[in-house]
Amino acid sequence: MQVSIKWLNDYIKFNETAEELADKYTMSGVPVENVIRADEGLEKVVTGRIEKLEAHPDSDHLQICQMNVGESELVQIITGAQNVAEGQIVPVAMVGAHLPNGLHIKKGKLRGLPSNGMLCSAEELKMDLTKLTDEEKDGIYILPADTPVGVPAKDVLGLDDVVLEFELTANRADCFSVVGLVREAAVLTGNEPHYPEITVKEDDEAKAADMIKIGIDSDLCDRFAARVIKNVKVGPSPEWMQQRLEGAGIRAINNVVDVTNFVMVELGQPMHAYDYDEIAGHSLTARLAKEGENLHTLDDSSRIAKGTELVIADAEKPAGLAGVMGGLESEVTEKTTTIVLEAASFNGASIRRTSRACGLHSEASGRFERGVDVTAIPRALDRACQLMQEMGACTVTQGMVDVYPTQKEQTEIHYTAEQINARLGTQLSAAKMMEILTSLGFSVQTEGEGFVAQVPSWRGDCTCMEDLSEEISRIYGFDNIAPTLPWGAVMQGKQSPRQDFIDKIKEVLVGLGMTEELSFSFTNTDLLDKMLVPADSKLRQAVPIMNPLTDDYPLVRTSLLTSIMENAVRNFSRKNMDLRLFDVAPVFFPKALPVTEQPDEVVKLVGLMTGRRNMVGWNQTNDMIDFYDMKGLVEELLASLSISKYTVEAGEHFALHPGKTALFKKGREVIATLGELHPQAAENFGIKQKVYLFEMDVEVLMKYTAKNFHFDSLPKFPATSRDLAIVVDKDTEASKIEQVITKNGGKHFKSVTLFDVYTGEHVAEGKKSLAFNLQFQSKDKTLTDEEADTAFHNILKAVEKQFGAELRA
Amino acid sequence: MEEKIAELQAAAVAEIKAAGDMTALNDIRVKYLGKKGEFTAILRGMGNLSAEERPKVGKIVNVAKAAVEEAINAQAGELKAKELSARLASEKIDVTLPGRNVPQGHLHPLTLTMQRIKDIFVHMGFSVEEGPEIERDYFNFEALNLPKDHPARDMQDSFYITDEILMRSQTSPVQARTMQANEPNKPIRMIAPGRVYRRDEYDATHSPMFTQVEGLVIDKGISFADLKGTLELFLHQIFNENVGVRFRPSFFPFTEPSAEVDISCVMCHGEGCKVCKGTGWLEILGAGMVHPHVLEMSGYDPKVVSGFAFGLGVERIAMLSYGIDDLRLFYDNDVRFLQQF
Secondary structure (H helix, E strand, O other): EEEEHHHHHHHHOOOOOOHHHHHHHOOOOOEEEEEEEEEOOOEEEEEEEEEEEEEOOOOOOOOEEEEEOOOOOOOOOEEEOOOOOOOEEEEEOOOOOOOOOOOEEOOOEEEOOOEEEEEEEEEEEHHHHHHHOOHHHHHHHOOOOOOOOOOOOHHHHOOOOOEEEEOOOOOOOOOHHHHHHHHHHHHHHHHOOOOOOOOOOOOOOOOOHOOEEEEEEEEOEEEEEEEEOOOOOOOOOHHHHHHHHOOOOOOOOHEEEHHHHHHHHHHHEEEEEEHHHHOOOEEEEEEEOOOOOOEEEOOEEEEOOOOOOEEEEEOOOOEOOOEEEEEEOOOOOEEEEOEEEEEEEEEEEHHHHHHHHOOOOOOHHHHHOOOOOOOHHHHHHHHHHHHHOOOOOOOEEEEEEEEEOOOOOOOOEOHHHHHHHHHOOOOEEEEEEEHHHHHOEEEEEOOOOOEEOOOOOOOOOOOOHHHHHHHHHHHOOOOOOOOOOOOOOOOOOOHHHHHHHHHHHHHHHOOOOOOOOOOOOOOHHHHHHHHHOOOOOHHHHEEEEOOOOOOOOOOEOOOOOHHHHHHHHHHHHOOOEEEEEEEEEEEEEOOOOOOOOOOOOOOOOEEEOOOOOOOOOOOOOOOOOOHHHHHHHHHHHHHHHOOOOEEEEEEOOEEEEEEEEEEEEOOOOOEEEEEEEOOOHHHHOOOOOOOEEEEEEEEHHHOOOOOOOOOOOOOOOOOOOEEEEEOOOOOOOOHHHHHHHHOOOOOEEEEEEEEEEEEEOOOOOOEEEEEEEEEOOOOOOOOHHHHHHHHHHHHHHHHHHHHHEEEOO | HHHHHHHHHHHHHHHHOOOOHHHHHHHHHHHHHHOOOOOHHHHHHHHHHOOOHHHHHHHHHHHHHHHHHHHHHHHHHHHHHHHHHHHHHOOOOOOOOOOOOOOOOOOOOHHHHHHHHHHHHHOOOOEOOOOOOOEEHHHHHHOOOOOOOHHHHHOOOEOOOOEEEEEEOOOOHHHHHHHHOOOOOOOEEEEEEEEEEEEOOOOOOOOEEEEEEEEEEEOOOOOOOHHHHHHHHHHHHHOOOOOOEEEEEEEEEOEEEEEEEEEEEEEEEOOOOOOOOOOOOEEEEEEEEEEEEHHHHHHOOOOOOEEEEEEHHHHHHHHHOOOOOHHHHHHHOOOHHHHOO
16 A cells, blocks of 8 residues: 555644654554655755857867756756757756755866756656656756746655655555545544535436346345436546656556546555446346356456356456456446446455456455455445536436445443553543544443443454554554553573473584584475485375475475585585585474374484594694594594493495495384485585585484483502404404404403404405504402403403404414 | 823713713713722722821712712713703604594574574573474464455465465464463463464565564563563563664564564664664564453463463574574585584
């Protein structure tokens, strides 16, 4: 909704500037988004007469003008324009002017002669070029000969209007009209409004009821009324009306269309004009479209009705989509002589559905969606007839045809001052509340201890005490309500254990040098393909979005791996080659496809490492991150989360290198999967360097995190150390040997650390040498060499037996 | 004899002073004081002296020996000091060379901002509640007084999964879920942070996914003044004590009265700039007194309790806090951006 100050001034005068009024509107809940000034930059542009014109002695195209701008002395201006002549009156930008196109006018010299201003073209003044002739558009804009000299150019150019652009909220249907905005302005400024006096002379003998039949055949229409005008002369509407419409952002078309638009903006009631002679059977009915019916609208497009659309139909066919757009056949043309003017009230939700389904949003549909004042429909019809009549463009037939099956009931709201004050936290008097409500058009009576407010017909949004509290507070001013803090029983502020756990994960990973990313929850089949997700995988069963933003991301993600890979690829493309990223977020698994209930949401943790192990530097090695960097990180993370006693084994994952995939397990349950990105997947993503990934399930991790932490007391006696170097088959998994060592270490066994892995010279083909450091320790005494040796030999025997290990010479 | 001793002492001291390093000094020690050294030779040759002279000469020799010893020690001290300073000089490094850095981890700026928001509210006694991101239309809209085909639904164009299930367009459904999980009329102080989804084109100020914090306070006697006080307190903590706060009447179907809350522009301090479009104010959150229908639909009695609710965009607060001018930076995850926080 936008409206010019001039239109508002037709009904109310005020001393506030447009900006001040806009601020008052905004601060009372009728937000003004923009104040648009046509005269922006025209402060120092005046009218001036060219008293003398000479050619510039040093130029073949410049001319010297001596300008009378209403001052005692003439002003010399050099111009390059060729369409000027002595005696003409033109717009002159004086020194200091800052034109709409950004041009700053300064004192200057052109080819040696001083120039103290500039003659302006229409474009330089930001005039509406579409309304000008080519002659007016080219060169300096020549004003009429009778234009006074030395007055502000904006006044004579009609650029003195200011437009308020509102961004109205969905509840304030009443403010979608000039009258509604004037009503608010009256309350906000305290000035008296003067609404248009609506009178209509029925000066044609014909009776409307004899000419046209009106009907309602659907409960989606509350009221349907019409008047008939005859002897219509279709032509342009008067200048003042075109100006008002232009300020409202509506193009003038002809007097009939302009009047219906004018009434819509003025009173908020959309209207439609039909060519009477094109209405089959001279009857109009509001009914649901029949399925398959052709809807041929004003924009010359045809739609096949689904049967849910409300239409206005004549005896044969739909003559328009009710409340959305009129039909083409009954459009008013220059040949039209008799017109049916229609005004109605339609169900907002239905109009909204139809307008969305057809992709047709109009000034009318917007108003119907929010709801029109059903009681004001006859006024709108009368107003339209009055305006046509005042132009001498028609005669008005007798009476109005009005179908209004169920009279709208007056809404009453009961309230007490205490209720309102309790809700607002104020101590307003009942009288103050009554004053505010009355000014807004409510009529308030006392009722026992409390009050009853009759809601004005245009405020369909007000239905309960709480609505009144809003009306009172917005006019009283939110700023005038003193802030307080809620009080009551003390409540514990806390997060859920899961939220705490996720925070802990993030904190640990950041400490380990990982950076958190956040990615969209969308994915697509292409990404799943690139990640080598098998055809039968659960990850392929992603939830589809009915109305995705683009076809690129039609699915809700089932894996964070695709997201983190996308981010890695984006970083690579920007030459960020060293990445340590992690992401904690939910993924979504439908219970069944197609989706009938909410999917399961599973919070996953993924990590990615790639590039150099160390920072780039003169004193750092250029080693690349490898599998064991990632594994070490996962081990540290699990330790920090108090998860221990898990096993690690070689495993499989579709996206990972089959020989470089490790599964961390508690019993049979996998708690972490990590490995190198499958070379095929790397190729699919166009990645040349090695990428390592891990994935975990937050709920699973949480299950295994130790609930209580107890420290281990420090040992009082020293540990005894033994090194065990053995040769085993190359395929033997180190973790299995460690398990056997641990199991056979005896009661003083403390720990085992693998400190060397060797193949090559002195080790037979197909074998490898592993060196473990073993620590033995007692809480009660220093161990003797014999005790340590015994334990060592037991371990050796066990690994010899189980792995065919040989003690390395 | 005495003269000979004095000459010997003088020669020794001269040699000591000339010694350039510890080896030379040691050689001198051997030469004069060693078992076969010069002074030893004199002592040995004392047999030729008379009994009277012997102690006298012996004393003179010992004095001379002590003097030589002292000279040696003094020279040794000096040589050591020289050696040390020479070593220190040779060990000098360029301390201006860069240090050996360790890769640092970083939390996402939205997480950092979210943590600050959560901290403020948790300290005020709010609990942090969660709800599903793929939500029922009922909780996302209907239970919030937004029936189907309500024009206010245009404010939020949503991603639908089915006609009844959508990607939540706000974290407000957690309000209704929390109320419905409670005993009727049980007091509530909660925030619901999380991801939300809207069908907005991805540009400098819009994103199809973003982060929101919804808040809800319900108790007996909660008023609009309490809403103002709580949110002012929050905004002063998250920005600063001097930031201006303004409440503007607005409309949300789930609250009545409703307010848009603005802060004075953090970039220009209210003067008017590009960020605030010249108004001096920045829209920062939406709030209002919970609509009685919303309470009723979730089993709370609006005659007994009242409450206020608010919703804020975490991206917006992060952008204003850090001076970030393009929302896409949050979701591009360029490490050069992430590593600044």
